[in-house]
Amino acid sequence: xxxxxxxxxxxxxxxxxxxxxxxxxxxxxxxxxxxxxxxxxxxxxxxxxxxxxxxxxxxxxxxxxxxxxxxxxxxxxxxxxxxxxxxxxxxxxxxxxxxxxxxxxxxxxxxxxxxxxxxxxxxxxxxxxxxxxxxxxxxxxxxxxxxxxxxxxxxxxxxxxxxxxxxxxxxxxxxxxxxxxxxxxxxxxxxxxxxxxxxxxxxxxxxxxxxxxxxxxxxxxxxxxxxxxxxxxxxxxxxxxxx
Numbered sequence: 001x002x003x004x005x006x007x008x009x010x011x012x013x014x015x016x017x018x019x020x021x022x023x024x025x026x027x028x029x030x031x032x033x034x035x036x037x038x039x040x041x042x043x044x045x046x047x048x049x050x051x052x053x054x055x056x057x058x059x060x061x062x063x064x065x066x067x068x069x070x071x072x073x074x075x076x077x078x079x080x081x082x083x084x085x086x087x088x089x090x091x092x093x094x095x096x097x098x099x100x101x102x103x104x105x106x107x108x109x110x111x112x113x114x115x116x117x118x119x120x121x122x123x124x125x126x127x128x129x130x131x132x133x134x135x136x137x138x139x140x141x142x143x144x145x146x147x148x149x150x151x152x153x154x155x156x157x158x159x160x161x162x163x164x165x166x167x168x169x170x171x172x173x174x175x176x177x178x179x180x181x182x183x184x185x186x187x188x189x190x191x192x193x194x195x196x197x198x199x200x201x202x203x204x205x206x207x208x209x210x211x212x213x214x215x216x217x218x219x220x221x222x223x224x225x226x227x228x229x230x231x232x233x234x235x236x237x238x239x240x241x242x243x
Contacts, residue, residue: 001217007031007080008216011061011120012090014041016187017139021087021209026054028213030085033076035061037090063090063116064108073123083124085135085216088117088161093143093154106153113157117164125177134177135216138165142185142231158183162227169225178224180215184208185231198233 008025012018013034022032026049034056036042042058049056059075062068076083091113096105117138128134143151144158162181169179186194188202197203211230214220229235 001028001214002219003028003030003216004218006084006216006218007033007082008085008087009033009035009076009083009120009124010087010089011035011063011116012037012139013058014038014045015089016189016205017184017208017212018089018205019045020206021089021212022049022056023054024206024209024213025085025216026052026056028217030216031055031080033057033059033080033083035059035072035076035090037062061090061120063120064111066119069116069119069123073120077127082127082131084128084131084133086121086124086128086137087212087216088120088136088138090116090120091139091141091158093141093151095150096153097150098152101153109153109157110160113154114160114164117161121168128177129172129175132176134172134175135220136165136168136172136177136179137212137215138179138181140165140181140183140227142183142229142235145183145227145229146235165227166225173224176221178215178220180220180224181227182208182211182215183227183229183231185229185234195239196234197231198236198239201232203230203232 014036034042039060046056046058140161141158143155165181191201
């Protein structure tokens, strides 16, 4: 995969998927802005990446705050000069039946997972348009593709992320900017066994990161508007047979 003098922003950069993603981008020579609500964890990761020869800086970010998003964007652009790659990875999911759900609970999920993606994209899009180059990758979820009981607000937000991705891809297709989506399934801290996927284990953050790095590379200029499922076959349906 090719990266020529690229810089990237990863929201939720200190998390389960964000951390290995930042590591892999740095390994490819990409300068990485690690944006996270937990600044201490982001700074710890930035220090670790510096120690292994990477170029990375940590930034505080609350994607529910336009002020926070814009302040982060100003700082990143001042430090890096430009942003070529944006990976909207920040998100949250909490359990609640729709019949028992408060409007505040619903709004929180939409605001953080969907509108947060819009806010961050909006902040960096003008620079990409001016440069005539960009890679935007949004994190959705299998829940946004097929739904998920008890997680209706999260599923609705992530479904919105998929359509947001496709629409933006069409709007930017002639401007050298690709927009794609990655929808993980069961991702854990270890490949523990589970019957909820056809490969009978949980996925790992670094496996999602590998797909994200591919989509972020210079080589993917003809791939846009695609939602990639990475879920061990869970989307294929329940396991009715042991084959």
